Amino acid sequence: MNREQLIEDLKGQIIEQLNLQQVTPADIKADDPLFNEGLGLDSIDALELIVLLQQKYSVKLANAEDGPKVFQSVGSIADFIIATKAEKS
Amino acid sequence: MNIPDTLYIESACRIVPGQAWKDDELIFGQAGTSTESFLVGLYKELQVNYPKWYKMDRLSQLGLLAAELLLPRTLGEAGAKPMDTAIVLSNRHSSLDTDTRFADQLADIPSPAVFVYTLPNIVIGEITIRFGIKGEQAFYLMDKPDWAFLQQVTQALFSEGQVKYCLLGWVDLFQENYEAVMFLVSANAGGGESRKIMNTKNLYQYHEQGAVN
Numbered sequence: 159m160n161r162e163q164l165i166e167d168l169k170g171q172i173i174e175q176l177n178l179q180q181v182t183p184a185d186i187k188a189d190d191p192l193f194n195e196g197l198g199l200d201s202i203d204a205l206e207l208i209v210l211l212q213q214k215y216s217v218k219l220a221n222a223e224d225g226p227k228v229f230q231s232v233g234s235i236a237d238f239i240i241a242t243k244a245e246k247s
Numbered sequence: 248m249n250i251p252d253t254l255y256i257e258s259a260c261r262i263v264p265g266q267a268w269k270d271d272e273l274i275f276g277q278a279g280t281s282t283e284s285f286l287v288g289l290y291k292e293l294q295v296n297y298p299k300w301y302k303m304d305r306l307s308q309l310g311l312l313a314a315e316l317l318l319p320r321t322l323g324e325a326g327a328k329p330m331d332t333a334i335v336l337s338n339r340h341s342s343l344d345t346d347t348r349f350a351d352q353l354a355d356i357p358s359p360a361v362f363v364y365t366l367p368n369i370v371i372g373e374i375t376i377r378f379g380i381k382g383e384q385a386f387y388l389m390d391k392p393d394w395a396f397l398q399q400v401t402q403a404l405f406s407e408g409q410v411k412y413c414l415l416g417w418v419d420l421f422q423e424n425y426e427a428v429m430f431l432v433s434a435n436a437g438g439g440e441s442r443k444i445m446n447t448k449n450l451y452q453y454h455e456q457g458a459v460n
Binding site: 176177178179180202203205206209212213 | 356
């Protein structure tokens with residue numbers, strides 16, 4: 159899966175996992191902020207995203223301090239997944 | 248301290264399987280559907296438009312819809328300030344509906360979004376966020392609605408002089424069984440003549456019959 163495909167996959171997973179009933183993948187731009195402005199996610203959603211990364215992409219967020227940077231946008235999450243998997247292999 | 252002699256039922260609502268009532272008017276009916284389908288149907292009927300509702304557990308969804316039936320979108324329209332309004336709710340099944348969902352997930356990685364609803368009083372929190380309420384709050388567990396007790400609690404809150412409105416009720420949900428009965432109570436002696444006095448008889452009568460004679 160390349161970066162663009164991963165971003166599209168992530169959009170669908172985020173909508174499903176966070177139960178964003180009135181949001182479609184087209185509403186989410188790769189660089190849109192996920193918290194506060196943008197999708198308006200909250201702290202519980204951040205925990206759900208961590209679970210999502212573990213369950214669907216087998217990637218763990220080892221340092222909580224990295225959270226704000228990793229979860230800045232769908233694009234930054236995709237970059238984190240790609241980088242973490244590259245480190246593993 | 249101005250202790251009110253009489254409290255009034257400003258408005259009441261009742262949600263039972265397939266039906267939602269405000270006072271004695273049927274607002275929404277959808278027989279023979281699942282709990283989820285009914286709650287979503289009522290949410291759409293009331294045009295709530297609050298995306299966070301979809302993230303709540305079913306108990307909070309039910310409680311929020313009952314509050315939506317009773318309360319104006321902002322309590323300020325009714326002349327209430329955030330600290331003026333109290334909430335006293337009760338139920339039988341606590342948060343068991345969500346507790347069992349959470350327990351089912353324990354073999355895998357459980358959802359934090361499910362975990363946060365494993366307390367029954369979270370429904371009060373959701374109502375306070377939605378309507379900007381910051382007054383006293385209490386949630387009681389009881390085998391069946393004890394309106395005499397709940398009336399005493401409400402009277403005690405008003406007697407302390409800090410409360411002008413109270414959302415009083417029963418919000419219970421487990422699997423395919425659900426029931427919400429909620430009253431907006433005030434000490435406002437100058438309200439409409441159609442209002443009923445809040446007493447144990449009237450609370451029971453509305454709960455059981457959907458109307459107060």
